[in-house]
Amino acid sequence: MGKIISIFNQKGGVGKTTTNINLCSYLASMGKRVLTVDIDPQGNTTSGLGIEKRKLENSIYDVIMGLSADKVIINTNINNLDIIPSNVELAGAEIELTSKIDRERRLKKAFEDIKDNYDYIIIDCPPSLGLLTLNALTASNSVLIPIQCEFYALEGVSQLMSTIQLVKKSLNKDLYIQGVIMSMFDGRTNLSIEVVEEVKKYFKGKVYTTIIPRNIKLAEAPSYGMPIMLYDKNSKGAEAYKRLAEEFLEYDEGDDKGEH
Ligand code: ADP
Ligand code: MG
Numbered sequence: 001m002g003k004i005i006s007i008f009n010q011k012g013g014v015g016k017t018t019t020n021i022n023l024c025s026y027l028a029s030m031g032k033r034v035l036t037v038d039i040d041p042q043g044n045t046t047s048g049l050g051i052e053k054r055k056l057e058n059s060i061y062d063v064i065m066g067l068s069a070d071k072v073i074i075n076t077n078i079n080n081l082d083i084i085p086s087n088v089e090l091a092g093a094e095i096e097l098t099s100k101i102d103r104e105r106r107l108k109k110a111f112e113d114i115k116d117n118y119d120y121i122i123i124d125c126p127p128s129l130g131l132l133t134l135n136a137l138t139a140s141n142s143v144l145i146p147i148q149c150e151f152y153a154l155e156g157v158s159q160l161m162s163t164i165q166l167v168k169k170s171l172n173k174d175l176y177i178q179g180v181i182m183s184m185f186d187g188r189t190n191l192s193i194e195v196v197e198e199v200k201k202y203f204k205g206k207v208y209t210t211i212i213p214r215n216i217k218l219a220e221a222p223s224y225g226m227p228i229m230l231y232d233k234n235s236k237g238a239e240a241y242k243r244l245a246e247e248f249l250e251y252d253e254g255d256d257k258g259e260h
Pocket of ligand 2: 016017018040044125
């Protein structure tokens with residue numbers, strides 16, 4: 001049965017989408033059947049995987065409004081990697097959802113019929129704590145949290161943790177933290193090193209050993225519609241995300257239900 005994971009941090013620009021695109025593509029290249037779900041109206045995962053946002057016939061918007069997910073899934077040009085794409089049409093969904101029944105459980109319901117077709121369904125969350133994010137957290141078994149190596153790294157983390165607690169209490173009691181990913185590490189500064197230590201202290205044992213460096217190739221790849229493994233597989237960024245995917249699998253396939 002497929003495992004559903006949200007890439008979640010309500011802060012923007014921390015590396016959610018970059019992590020989503022590259023983790024999903026490496027997992028797929030390692031033989032896992034992966035579906036990535038873009039629920040950010042900006043659609044950066046969609047365009048970053050080479051899919052034309054403006055030309056979509058159906059999108060995640062239609063799935064949330066009740067269309068069967070298998071009518072919206074598209075194959076990417078990477079073996080084993082499918083996507084439910086998103087575009088700006090999704091921006092109105094937060095408001096439309098408010099008046100719907102079971103407004104937090106619509107994604108969960110939509111995945112019921114398709115989750116056995118995949119090993120992993122990985123959701124790229126928007127930078128907000130609205131109904132779209134609540135839908136993702138309610139549908140998920142676990143969350144992956146990217147944190148940027150910067151001075152204010154832990155700012156907003158207590159809000160993030162209380163959102164997870166709230167969802168556990170009322171919508172999804174089994175939700176847990178799969179792991180924390182340190183992103184955009186700059187080895188030339190002491191600050192990055194201190195930030196990693198601080199985050200490790202906070203998230204005891206949940207931070208992946210693999211740290212994602214700041215790497216220009218990772219920032220360039222999306223404008224070519226490619227994950228890093230196709231754009232420049234020998235770059236430092238590619239090596240790091242490949243190792244992260246290996247580490248992810250090592251823990252996820254261990255005995256401890258993936259808890260890092
Ligand atoms: P989020 O989805 O959390 O908003 P993104 O993954 O879109 O964050 O990253 C924000 C910006 O930083 C993007 O322009 C992205 O290309 C760039 N970026 C992300 N990770 C890295 C990295 N490791 N090195 C260099 N640039 C990065
Ligand atoms: Mg994003």
